[in-house]
Amino acid sequence: MIEQVPDTFRAFRIHNDEDGYRAGVESITLADLDEGDVTIRVRHSDINYKDALAGTGKGKILRRYPMCGGIDAAGTVVASTSDAFEPGQEVLVTGYGLSETRDGGYTEYLRLDSGMLVDLPAGLSLFDSMVIGTAGFTAALSLYRMEINGQKPEHGPIVVTGATGGVGSMAIDILTGAGYEVHAISGKTEQFEWLESLGASQCFSRHELEWGQRPLESARWAGCVDSVGGAMLSGIAAAIKPWGNIASCGLAGGMKLQTTVMPFIIRGVSLLGIDSPQCPHPIREEVWSRLGGAWRPRFLVEICRQRVGLEEMDEVFNRMLAGDSLGRVVVDL
Ligand SMILES: NC(=O)c1ccc[n+]([C@@H]2O[C@H](COP(=O)([O-])OP(=O)(O)OC[C@H]3O[C@@H](n4cnc5c(N)ncnc54)[C@H](OP(=O)(O)O)[C@@H]3O)[C@@H](O)[C@H]2O)c1
Numbered sequence: 001m002i003e004q005v006p007d008t009f010r011a012f013r014i015h016n017d018e019d020g021y022r023a024g025v026e027s028i029t030l031a032d033l034d035e036g037d038v039t040i041r042v043r044h045s046d047i048n049y050k051d052a053l054a055g056t057g058k059g060k061i062l063r064r065y066p067m068c069g070g071i072d073a074a075g076t077v078v079a080s081t082s083d084a085f086e087p088g089q090e091v092l093v094t095g096y097g098l099s100e101t102r103d104g105g106y107t108e109y110l111r112l113d114s115g116m117l118v119d120l121p122a123g124l125s126l127f128d129s130m131v132i133g134t135a136g137f138t139a140a141l142s143l144y145r146m147e148i149n150g151q152k153p154e155h156g157p158i159v160v161t162g163a164t165g166g167v168g169s170m171a172i173d174i175l176t177g178a179g180y181e182v183h184a185i186s187g188k189t190e191q192f193e194w195l196e197s198l199g200a201s202q203c204f205s206r207h208e209l210e211w212g213q214r215p216l217e218s219a220r221w222a223g224c225v226d227s228v229g230g231a232m233l234s235g236i237a238a239a240i241k242p243w244g245n246i247a248s249c250g251l252a253g254g255m256k257l258q259t260t261v262m263p264f265i266i267r268g269v270s271l272l273g274i275d276s277p278q279c280p281h282p283i284r285e286e287v288w289s290r291l292g293g294a295w296r297p298r299f300l301v302e303i304c305r306q307r308v309g310l311e312e313m314d315e316v317f318n319r320m321l322a323g324d325s326l327g328r329v330v331v332d333l
Contacts, residue, residue, distance in 0.1 A: 003041050003078050005030055010333075011107035012310045014054060014099075016065040021057035023069065025310045033068070034102040036111035037082045040091060042075040044130035045105035045331040047308075048166060049252065052317040054099055063101050070331070071098045071277070072133040073105025073112075074126040082114035090120035092288070094134045095277025106310060108333050118285055121292025130330050131304040132291055135166030138276040139174050140287050140295055142225045142247030145272045149245050153179040156222030156241055161185045162252050163195050163203070167227040169327045172198045173297040175225070183221065185209065185232070187323065194326075198299050211235030215262035223247075230254025242267045249274035252323065303327040 007029060014023040030039070048071055053059025055069050074092040077085050085091065096116040098104035103111075120129060132140075143151075151158075158175055162168040163184035175182045176199030184200035186192070192203040211217065211234070219241040226233050227250030237259045240246060248271055263269040279287070297303065305327040308316060316329050 003076075005039060005078060005109050009108040010310060011068045012055075012070065012313065013066050014062060014069050016057070016062070023055050023057075028107070030109060030111065033107070033109070033111050036113045037080065038077055038085050038091075038114050038117060039079040039109060039111050040073070040075040041078050042073045042105055042108055042110050042333045043126045044074050044333065045070040046072050046130045046133040046135075047313060047316050047320065047329040047331060048072070048134050049250070049320055051099065052320040055313060055317045056321065058321055061100055067099065068103040068105070068107040068110070069099045070105035070107070071095060071100070072130060073098070073110055074120065074129045075110070078109070080114070084114050085117060090126055091117040092120055092126070092129045093117055094137050095279065097277065100277075106331065106333075115281065118288050121288050123292035123296055127330065128300050131300045131328050132170065132297060133166070133328065134276055135328060136170035136174065136291065136297060137287060138167050138249050138274055139171035139225060140291050141276055141279060141283070142171065142249055142272070142274050143174060143178060143295070144283070144287050144290070145274065146223055146245040146247055149270050149272065150243065151223050151245050153181070155244070157181040157183050157201070158223040158225065159183045159185060159221040159236065160200070160225045161206070161232050161236070162227040162250065163200065164188050164191045164326050165227060165252065166325065166328050167225070167249055169195075169198060169303050170297060171225040172200050173299045173303060174295050175199075177298055178295055188326075191326065198302065206232065209235070211238065214238065215260040216266060219267070225249065228253035230256055231258075234258045237263045237269065237271070240267065240269045243269070245270045245272055247272045247274050249276070304330055306330075307332055
């Protein structure tokens with residue numbers, strides 16, 4: 001049965017005006033939302049690092065106010081003037097300026113441009129797709145770009161940084177499922193067993209790793225999915241094997257990168273930039289279809305550490321910004 005859009009519904013709205021920066025659940029109408037040719041009943045969203053920055057005001061993410069938070073959404077089409085989508089169809093959206101330049105997924109109903117939507121891939125439920133969300137899509141996009149650039153399992157282990165986080169835990173699951181040996185670097189030694197249960201064959205404490213000072217250190221890894229940046233990425237760049245690929249996706253540990261050209265010109269290492277929000281649509285559809293098929297994460301239940309409602313997100317935001325997040329958090333609507 002296709003739902004009618006009610007006169008009012010719940011949304012997590014972020015304001016910044018003369019009364020200051022504040023965010024919380026309120027009752028809104030469809031007319032309060034950005035326009036779009038497709039209206040969906042959002043069933044699930046999720047919480048990413050960027051959502052925590054936006055929801056608390058600790059990072060300047062939103063370009064205007066007020067706006068609904070949430071960079072991801074999955075739900076069912078309830079109205080459409082696009083030929084590509086019809087009521088009842090299950091869809092998802094990640095990035096595309098959600099919770100940045102237009103209303104995001106923390107709302108029971110959302111209007112979107114049809115060009116932003118991806119058909120829910122066969123093999124995934126709406127819930128599964130939001131356990132994956134931007135974090136898992138980013139991990140899969142990293143592997144997609146690495147493989148286009150020649151990465152193969154037989155080249156050796158891939159190191160994943162920020163391993164217990166959203167991108168990191170999803171990367172371990174997806175890479176090991178695709179046949180790669182994965183090493184994990186984490187600040188949480190007490191979670192090494194959990195990381196091994198997701199497929200990591202070796203775990204290293206980021207507090208104990210010594211990177212050395214030379215432009216090229218001994219080559220340990222054939223590639224890297226890095227969500228930490230800063231000194232971690234600088235150290236890893238000197239420790240990648242010839243012709244290896246580093247997918248740079250995040251800055252949880254800092255944005256400054258200090259390196260030399262030596263890894264690039266002496267070892268042929270490639271530094272691949274991962275910008276999931278603006279990923280071209282055909283690549284987006286291809287990566288999502290792999291996420292529902294050959295790259296389907298095997299440990300979605302284990303990686304989804306928490307499910308929350310719109311009222312319970314502040315605590316998750318604060319934990320995430322303190323570096324204490326674990327796996328993924330799904331928002332139920
Ligand atoms: N480029 C893109 O398209 C894209 C997409 C998604 C996310 N990102 C970025 O990727 C990063 C991770 O996002 P996420 O959603 O996975 O966040 P998350 O769930 O909070 O995970 C981040 C992880 O990084 C590690 N970490 C935190 N603080 C650190 C520090 N000071 N030094 C070193 N490691 C630290 C922690 O893992 P351990 O304790 O295990 O070390 C933490 O769990 C963020 O910077 C985010 O903005 C980018």
